[in-house]
Amino acid sequence: MFGRISAYKCVLASILGIMRRFLVWPSKLIWPGNLPYIALFRTLHEKDAVDHMVLPSRWSISRLQFFIIICFIETIYHWLPGYIMPILTAFSWMCLINPKNIILSQLTGHYGLGMGSFQFDWKLLTSYLGSPIITPRWAQANILIGFVLFSWIIIPIFYYTNLWNSKTLPIATFDTVLVDTGNNFVLHASTGTILFYGMYFASLSSILIHTVLYHGRDIIKQFRTSLYRRDNDIHCKLMSKYPEVPEWWYGSVFILSFTCACIVMHLGHFMKWYFVCAGVGVALVYILPTGILAAKTNQILNIKAIGYIIGAVAISDNPIGFLTFKTFVIQTQIQALTLILYLKLSHFMKIPPRALFSTVVIGTSVSVLTSYAMADYFLNNIKDICVNNVNWTCPHTTHSWVSVDSLWGENILSSQTAFIPPTGIYSSMLWFFLIGALLPIPFWLLNEKYWHRIKWLKHVHFPLIFFVGSLIPTMAAGTVPTWLFIGFFFSTVIHKWWWNRYGLLFSSGMDIGVAIATIIIYFSFINRNISFSEWWGIGGPHNDGCPLSQSPLVPSY
Template identity: 35%
Template sequence: MHEAHPADKAAAADLEKRLDFTPEEVERYNSPYEVVRVTVSTKDDPTLPTLTFRFWVLGIFFNCVLAFVNQFFWYRATPLTVTGLVAQLLSYPLGSAMARILPDKRVNLGLFSFSLNPGPFNVKEHVLITVCATAGASTAYAVDIVAIKRVFYGSDLGFGPSLLLILTTQCLGYGLAGMCRRFLVRPSAMIWPAQLVNVTLFRTLHEEEEGDKSHMSRIRFFVIVAGCSFAYYFLPGYLASFLSTISLLCYFAPRNRVANLIGSGNRGLGLLSFSLDWNYITGFLGTPLAVPLWAQANIFVGFLLILYVLIPIGYFSNIWDAQKYPIFDSDLYRENGDVYDTMAILDENLLLDETKYAAEGQLRLSYFFAITYGIGFAALSSVISHTILYHGKEIVQRFREARSSDDDIHARLMDRYPEVPDWWYIAMFVTNTIVAIIVCELFGIDLPWWGLLLAVAMSVFFIVPIGIITAVTNQMPGLNIITELVIGFILPGRAIANVTFKTYGYITMVQGLNLVSDLKLGHYMKIPPRHMFIAQTIGTMLAGLINLATSYLMFYLIPGICNENNKVWSCDSTRVFYSASVIWGAIGPNRMFGSEGYYSALNWWFLIGFLAPIPFWLLTRRFPNVKWLKYIHTPVLIGGTAIMPPAKAGMYTTWIIIGFISQFIVYRYRRELWSRFNYVLSAAMDSGVAIAGLIIFFAFQYWEFEVDWWGNQPDCPHFKEVAGPILAS
């Protein structure tokens, strides 16, 4: 337990007996940061029940629904992610209804007993429901290892080992959270800006919704929009798929090569392409309604520079024989333009066979796909230099404050609740590490025990500094490229070992910081830390099980899943993951980007990215009164298109337009409506599309009921015949 400041021991002891601070104490101990002072309540009621019957029912229900729906849609050509915001909104009326309907009856189960209805539905159990549910909102990263091993490498890992792989990758980081929570949760200097948005919504729902009758309620608005979204999605989702991508240049010049190359929203550069399909717009990019205008502006500029300057110059100049391959593609090719046969270069243990590799030849990528790796290199290095230049002093100051500053009011209020014992975290870390070693050594993962420990060591090394950066700037640099690079040089020729190392090295840190972030939410909302730990852990383990079970169900139900010719279930994200396993693992970074590599010039992008923030930083110093200069964010500008592929060019154009309408027009001229309904609108659109998508699959697509008419033609139907690769003679 963190000890109170010596000068305030009497106040701390007295605090245990009271629910609130006096106004003088609030002023004395309140957070030194204004954004926290105006957002987070300084009051707490420790008598409110938390791990209630309502929590278990609603938390597990929404966790299962989100985990199933999001994994189900993950394999679509355009995936859909139903966010935790849906659970956050819907659990409020459901919890309130349970409080009204359920009897006040105590149930005894052996050593345990609980009340069906411990009183009014309160904000603390609402937070725990949302935390548990949100653990299922993101598909487990390791599921793609299972998928590519089964679909592309023809070797099923098995359900049991797959489950252990998923659970350890998802939960190992929670053990790491224990070592850094004292640095990243308790200090007031560690703000975690993203959680302040959640705090605002929770407080709004519980403090204002019932008393405000002058506006339509958020729940009613949610139901209406979700119903409209549900009804409409039958058009782009089944009856008129052309609405997903409307490429005007292809309509104007359907057989013109250049018009198809630069105009196709799915297979080209998306010029004058747009979409009327919410799922298509948000599938890879997420909702544009939640991205600040400054970030959208940076993404838009980066999109223009890369899609309409860099790519056309490289492609039409035939750099790296670009015109032998598609202009926009993530597949792998031989030098002559044929599809690369990865299995032809591997032995029976899925290891690189040098003789077979020499016969197959060097791997080639489309110009666009190769450039995306350069973009990734530049984005990574630009995060480092941008953070040093723009936030270096602030981070150092915050770190010093975190070590030396007095506890603020929120830390003092949290002293009422017992902290998670260190041995919980140690047990979580040690158990998952041991199980992970067993999985890697015994079940064909091909990652030796020391490789697993090296991956975990990288997460241990980076979790605190990256956690501080995230807590201060709301930007989380990823370790995916670094982990691929490190193990690719150490263990070349091992595809599955590479992606497994990347997962344990990258996701372990991400999951640890996810728990730390949620602990900070609990810190702001005054939730017992042990209950936050329980909600997050149970939600994560249950979601991992459902993710895997759903994947196996999809493999069984859909013949030819992940085949590039399957227009609905082409698994674009999983295909990119597979390509990365070949590039970084089976062949290795040295043969691709190193001294032996055909694409070694891309290493200069590390330097380009590192230097890119410097001129803009100098301009902000030279012209401090020019406001728009401070919004130039080089990592976002460079990395805005890093998700392409699998994201398509046509997605960006409409995404940016909708974001501008939300974040500029509505925000500026209808601020009250924006504050009340903006995020609800996003969640309702997601929910309507998800329900309609499930019905469309099980009622029509599974039984192969197709509607054959021109409105269901693919984007730019003549693309292959007029805009395909120009093969060498």
């Protein structure tokens, strides 16, 4: 396990050298996730004079004062959703009218389709889509379209028409069940799970075509230029004063880490060494398009489905190899994009590139070696760890990911995978690859012809629309309406001067307030197994006061 982690962490460090000219240097790619940190750093380290020309004197307040106030208020408030009144994390007021009505529960429950549900917990609100304050308004519009289309229109149609016998499972959750047909067992998946993969397939093909059409010219331009030739970018101009990291540094790290990864895969009997080539190749193909998406919208499109497909076809007879390959693909992409995010932060904050390179390489090496040594020591020296030792338990895989792996991994009882043709019962979902690839083309052609008359055409983003549709089973649907409302409020209703001065600090203050409250609650109560008394504010088993939101309409299994 930790050998795999060490291998892909080293490989991804070398990928940064290739992608920095495309994802770090361009001024158009701002990586919104960095903005709250930059605002916080400036607030803590720069002198801030109150602008009396903009703010009336009685409302005058410095940025530091505003940050402290928001942080303090959120620290106090988070005790409600975080411990005292969990129903605020999933407030389904419409379902509370008649919680015993299963259809009403499925439609309005926070963990159903979330119609009329609200989210009053900042921690859970930002856990999937990030802070709504830093997401551009055009991206919010695409998220709205994707959410309404797939969560409130397509899923109910598929479910209540009983397509794929879907009424026997919950409407919008990851659920699978093995059905005994007499001769063998057939894997049956919920509507949310099936459409999750359909939307994921569409987003994976759509983002490649979208990147080529909308960003192809810029990519070619970035390939032919360097940091020193970007005179119109003040950040690049200032960063060019530092010695740049030579390309051969990154190349050397890649050769060394790739060799080590192959050795680890072979000696550890995880999978054949040449699957490392496939994993790195897939990551290289998708890091650029998914990086552009993240740099513009703060949304990361995970490529886990590619790992599942290749693993299911090529190494389905080796469960360890299957899990190793998909982990290699997923973590290489996610951690590479995370480090590119930090590279952009250092670009804004003017940190010398060679100092950052040394810090990343040394920090990664120390962390993986330390993690491996600790894990190896615990597993070999603590009796019954992860089995019967109540003092040393291990995190269990969530039900959703068990369902995912059972859909793709070789199933001993049925000897088939659900999405792989010709025997896969859901193999028709693979057509979404074609749908996702074709849809961006007509809108790009319209934009090329009518861009000066129809301004909104350039903001149509099918990869983002499909991406949101694929999030519904993993993310509670009731989170999205509140997320969109807050995003619209800050980007449209709040005056521009307020957002520029305080909006980003509001996001940072909320994050830090939640972190402080969570630490206090954990060590004061959760760690001591002290739970709050049972009352209406607990919200039942799902915290939404809607106990039937995850129940099937026809409980046949």
